[in-house]
Amino acid sequence: MITILAEKPDQARHYAAAFDRASRKDGYFEVIDDLFNEPVFLTYGFGHLVELVEPAVYDPAWEKWSLNTLPMLPSHYRFCVPTDKQKQFAIVKRLLDRSDAIIVATDSDREGENIARSIIAQSGNADKPIRRLWINSLETDEIRRGFAELKDGAEFVSSYWEAQSRQIADWLVGLNATRLFTLLLRQKGLQGTYSVGRVQTPTLAIIAARQRAIENFKPENFVEIHGDFQTDTGGYSGKLDQRFPSAGKAEALLDQHSLAIGRPTPATVQSVAKKEKREASPRLYSLSDLQARVDKIYHIGPASTLAAVQALYEAKLLSYPRTDCNFITDGEFAYLAANLSGYLQVIGAQLQHPEMNAKKRYVDGKKVQEHYAIIPTRNLPSAADLDALPATQRTIYQDVLANTAAMFYPPHVFEETIVLTNAGGLIFKTQGKVERDPGWKVLFSSEPDKDRPLPPVNKGQGVTAMLAQKEGVTTAPKPYTEGQLITLMKTAGRTLDVADEVARKTLAETEGLGTEATRSGIIETLKRQNYIVVRKSTVAVTKKGMLLCDVLSGSKLTSPAFTAEWETYLKKIRLHEGTQERFLSGIERFIRYLLDEAPKALRASTEQLEELITAQSMGRCPLCGQPVLDKGNFYGCAGYVSGCKFTLPKELLSKDLDPSIIRTLLSGGKTHKLKGFKSKAGKSFDAVLTIREGKLVFQFDQSKFRQKKVRRKPVNCRMRSS
Template structure:
């Protein structure tokens, strides 16, 4: 029986090949010889998404044009295609699949991996062939071999394909229709686009704008607090009354009621003096989102850079599968980690006695691990010397993963909490202090420690010299979101809960996006020039504000609705929902937006689409195609402003990784060519120089 193993990308296929007895590389695949496959086997690979959805004009030619009267774009049946640059590899895969008696889906062990593999198999018309599923959490050789020895039934994972494909189709429908709808409606108001609108990206943008809007419109308001200064056993300390007051008169009235004169020394009586010994367990093990948030907070790394780095560490067989939303491991993982605690300590230079050698439910729960467990180090531990040779970001990410794992075995953090309550003529004032007793797991993380708030040893009934003062303060605006907070905000559909105990309250989170896609959504918002990042703070641009204002009050601004959609998509993955029902719901949503959006945008006076919004009207040159129009900046590209009259001339802003300047575009339009330009990059990553030449409206390259 001949077996074809389908990997997601070349590096993954190479890891699989290295785990077998013999692997001979050929054009686009490895030929495998191993006792596991007595009938022979081949490993082949895609390049991520080898198969993609067709563009609208593949269904109807007229759908190529951006016109309101051609909306909505809802195909009766979706079409898929293989991009030209990927067809050679697809044909290699197709030929191998034809020979196969059995197909092993060995793409990433998640929904998207299932979609990548099944879309290739379906495009090759091979869905009728029997399939098995490789489902592993590490690319270590022994894990790979064990995974191939314990293959699962491929049919069991088809619901994940249905879920991922439904997400893909719904995103296409919303993106194609809403982007055109809002771009065209805003153009009628003199606001140039294009405006990219998406099922997940747009509610995310709106949540960011809500915070920014709150900050910009914040009006500081004064308030007054009652503070009391005391002395006990040569220690000065301060207590505070629990209420605050809007005016100084209100504060003065309370003092007068209790016969307290501001600034005058009175005797206060200690009415409560409590000391409690408390302890705190180490944080949960990392899912992708908590790892992204932690490293953004500590090092200002962007979520997408953290994902890329931890993916690289995974492919180097140093950490477990990164795109996980689970903070738990099973007893199996705990046992192998417990056996190598000493090696982990040596790797990161830690020194401590293991205080928790047995599994604890905060970290180890077999029943909570459904697809992938938390991100942990593999058995291939780095020595301290090899760790130092990693790139700085790789080292910091790896150390965070190892330290979070070690913390599970370390002593808890112990501290003493003191609460003192002082009664001054019947008015109560309170102070709370903490003193660190045992640093425990906190010593693994090089973070600034809060200074101890030391309170004196007092007993109930003690008399203390006390002086009350009224302190004026003002309310402060909320802080802008950071990139790391965006990840948590998306995970909780707008409920920003950084504290682990608060997160635990939210037992069933219906977030927006998935663990694997949230970083790319933030990148999309950057690419579309909707947000900018300054010193890790996120702000919405004028273009983003314009879009937020016109979608305000619609379902596109509702993270709750997007979260409900996400919840239903997960039901499809559990065989509790179906694609047809979901896409029908999306179609109804699009029809509703088609009816309501024109009315909402119609109320905007022409030319007043948003604060600070400017139409891109400055032309670079005459259109080289129609000779009537002007080439203008369209956001992501340059295009002729006579497109409504049929001119389709466009020119890219970026070509083969090189950004084209206004002067170079002008030279192309007016002279038909540029000077010799440096900085182009080929598919294999090599840089080269070329002269751009415009022929029949298309850019060609000359190398002389």
Template sequence: MGKILVLAEKPSVGRDIAKVLKSNVNKGAYIEGNKYVITWALGHLVGLQDPESYDEKYKTWSMETLPMLPKNMKLSVLKKTSKQFYEVKKLLNRNDIDEIVIATDAGREGELVARWIIEKAGVRKPIKRLWISSQTDKAILDGFKNLKSGSEYENLYKAAVCRAEADWIVGLNATRALTCKYNAQLSAGRVQSPTLAMIVNREEEIKNFKPKKFYTIKAKGSNITLEWVNKDNNLRIFDEDYANKIINKVQGHDGKIVSIVESPKKKFSPALYDLTELQRDANKIWGYSAKQTLSIMQRLYENHKILTYPRTDSRYISTDIVSTIPDRLKAISIGEYRMAASEILKKKINGNKSFVDNSKVSDHHAIIPTEQKPNLSNLSSEERHIYDLVVKRFLSVLMPPFEYIQTNIKADINGESFIAKGKVVKSKGWKSLYDKDYSEDDSNEDGVREQTLPKLNEKDIIKINKIEMNTGETKPPSRFNEGTLLSAMENPQKYVNVNKEAAKTLNETGGLGTVATRADIIEKLFNSFVIEKRGKEIVPTSKGKQLIDLVPNELKSPLLTAKWEKKLDEISKGKHNPNDFIKEMKNYAIALVEAVKGDNSKFIHDNKTGKKCPNCGKYLLEVKGKNGVMNVCQDRECGYRESVSRTTNARCPECKKKLEVRGQGEGKIYVCTGANCNFREKASQFEKRFDKKGKVDKREVNNIMKKMKKEAEDFNNNPFAALLNKDFNK
């Protein structure tokens, strides 16, 4: 009897599957058992061919050869991981292998990883699909009992191919056209360009913003503060004379209570986490980048197996998960979660519409804990933070609402209206999970401060001790940080002026990119030096602003890429023809190249240093990445780059802030990034400081050095790295 080949996405998952399937003969590139042979990719082993593979003329970047539109796109084995590909190919073609089980990540990209390998290996064997949302032994076992036919995912594969080909056709043609026209490393694409456009537009809004002065008036009694409002309930007055008139009118008068309205209110927990919402909260609370949160989540899902599949865009669970909730609660009945979990387990669990809705779950449900008991001491502090967010949100939706009495008071002072608001907490409900004291003073949406109110009745007279006028200024819109940029990518219609119909399309298609790609797009923008960070804020560089001026208008519109995402979704459901989609992409690429050719704009390098490139003699450009500053050659053909300074993970011995490493070779020094610390030391001296303490610290230095090397590599990752590197780094 033949064997079944299981193809996982990476070695760690392959090992987990092998353990569950009781296959234990480790052959290095695969693990074999009596019935199963388990092997793995290392992410993508196969990709779309480089332009030059189609025609010699594409080796030279020039406008004359554009647009590049190969009749049929071909696949090539990625050099970096070719060894593993040929091992997997050998296994796929083994005579005793009768069937293939695709066990890569259960999503569009995971489908592509496996199918491209199978296609490139030229194998025609029956395919089954393992589709699971958590990596626990139980989930893997259940998944193998319920394998799906590969044909069910044929359309998902077609959509994945269309996505990859669209990015090649649009991205490479746009990038080459802009780069050749302006002889600068300019990268464009169907998701990165509209995302960058939103950042540049926001910067323009801030630059052109003219603050307006406004005035607010408060009347203070002995134990209550009343705030003046106009007939539309606005607190702000934009005319100083009018504000002074009101002050004169109410000065020296007491207030009279006109009405007191007490309303019981209930506030339910926010919905469960999808990836974008989790990335937003992790950025807001802990300052983690979108990419960082995804990789922490991946570890919690894959290595620790205590959270479910991360790349999900749903904030609901399906009805079949409801019966597993008690087991998930038992698993998290530890430490600070024990009390809340035990309380929920005492009662019947009802899967109400607020978190259970099949119609709102496509490929994967919301991120929730698995049935596996965690060992919290095995988690790093980052993993603990993300795990904590997910567990508390999961408990929240199962807990009673936060209940309070909202009191709104209206008063009259000599014919002018004043108001006060207060809140009395009846039951903390789900908010008891969180440390914050929710009865604290708080500002309502209308800007009125919450306060603890005295016991009052209608027609009571309030003695006013003081009337005060405060001034303020309207504020410009705030810059994006990674959290708010994710929101803007998810709902661009809230950030870009579009008509109602366009807003509806954007809303339906889930915005720019997908949950799986947004973090990479943001990284791409940092790595091509079109945006940089100031503190937590994201600002466009001069290169980014100029690039947006040069990119053809349609490519900057979020509507275009949203329409494409919608079509990709329809292809995955069998409702749209993939060939029509690719034809549309090719026509679009032709128009794009023509638009760039016909443009008469200029690109100016305004970040030139006084230092010349050692290779070609042109002036180097100073660019900022996420981890520091580097000089790069302005000539695309040359591609020389050198580090100027980089923030490392080494800590200052005096103030414990991170150290920056500057300079090269003998002149290399460590400098403290702390504002009030003057620590600086030669690198050779700094490393000796560790040597004195013995072996352990030597190892620590090595780790720091390794980490710095990895940071340097990450820093050098260009958009379309594999395809563009050859040309950027000649």
């Protein structure tokens, strides 16, 4: 008996549809097909069915967040099945227990290997023979080919150790660093959780560095000298390749050359250089490339793009989405060429003379490892099916079709002309472009050419120059968009110091920060943690995010080089040149180092801490003057570490005391009349709240009642542990 293990239900359904017969059962399929000569069962996970256990499983003391429990470094690592996945795991385990052999049919990458092998190990079946399905598409022909050409599972077991090592290391760093910095910042009076991670933190640092550059930018005025040149057949404009800090400096240079603003001056065409340029169509899409383009052109965020491409993959319209490759093999090129007319019909394009030779820019089997580029499958949707797709999926599908079809089009051909004009010894440069053949660009809408056509001019020709000054101001760098972040994460090596050449090379050879599958999720995590916000498609770092970057400044956690070090050794694990034990020992040493260095980093960030505490504050403590903060279940003074025990409740006699009420109380000493209090007897009443000697007191309408205190004494602001 054989059990096929897919990654998720949708994937299993596509496999089942490719077999001769597949009967659906509860959590699996019974398969009958000529590809197999024995009983076959097809089952699936829900992605990860197995995960690392919670810290408290290792030690009950680890459940509470405390600096005294750090570092948390288990002697061995344990895995479990989450409660909501135990039913499906039990089904998978029962089938694996009965099987003589297993076929791993999860996604064809290291994470897919980790998902499958973790399930198999947890079920106690790791010693059984394993074969591997390795495909790039969910088309029926590709699925059947893959099952007919199964690979030896032993070839991929090191990818499992590689992925599991990364999983454990990310867990260790995230767990210890997040608790460490959160607890240290809470000691300083800040609230909230400060999530730290190997990928999210350097990504945040990259955004913060750009934001600081924008904030610290000082605009400078400048003056340029432009020239309008007239010939017998028309005019053209040019510019002196030099900027001046003031008009006076520009005029001084003109005086030296016997020139003046606004005075006609004889000039000579010094040179005319014409060059035909041929621009090839863009490379085929990796996921990052597609996310960056879709964000820029259609303003669809990276997370939405990944979801749409995944849906199109599951609909058998696009190839595997989580790829970092820009190439295909001869096999893919052959079916794309055979289906070209159908693709063109879907996007409403025509091409009379397609270029059917495979070009190395797109087709290179040596550069295809796990997955090839994102391309359309052989399946073509009908007009009705295309219209039925959600708008985002339809837009992305048509863009991928156009990008793929573009490699069969001729190049974009244009003539570039550069004219140098000599006026009194000063050289003015003019650049123009004339399109000769739009080529592949007809597939994409683009802005019209803004270059003004140049009149015919020849070397040595005399022209009349009219010079003018144009004032300008230098501009700050632009904030990043989400799409640009995806590209920056992929090319993170460019942000490293030149001296760190090894790390730069490693990041270039691997995947930069994160993977094609995780980058959009990292950006979403930064949003959820309130480290960044997206406004009008651009990304900004919050005060909370800036504080974390300041506290971690200089730490490996903010540098892409840290990821490069990881990937260097993880690759060794995959190549059987390193071990998980040695890798994790290095991670543990780093965590211990972080525990020693973190308090010093906080002491250097006093100003930023004060700013954020003020921003989080409900007001000032009436006893000690420190900020009063939202502590979750109550409001408390930031000075509790110095002994101040002032607190305020979030609910009083059935009345919610929201932040606006507390701010009014702390700023003015009392609130307006509040409705909705309820006595022990169940009677509703209205009252004003005031603070006297650090205690909360009711103040009633004097015309009806004399002032009194609840329970014969003020409401004591309870002493609580912060």
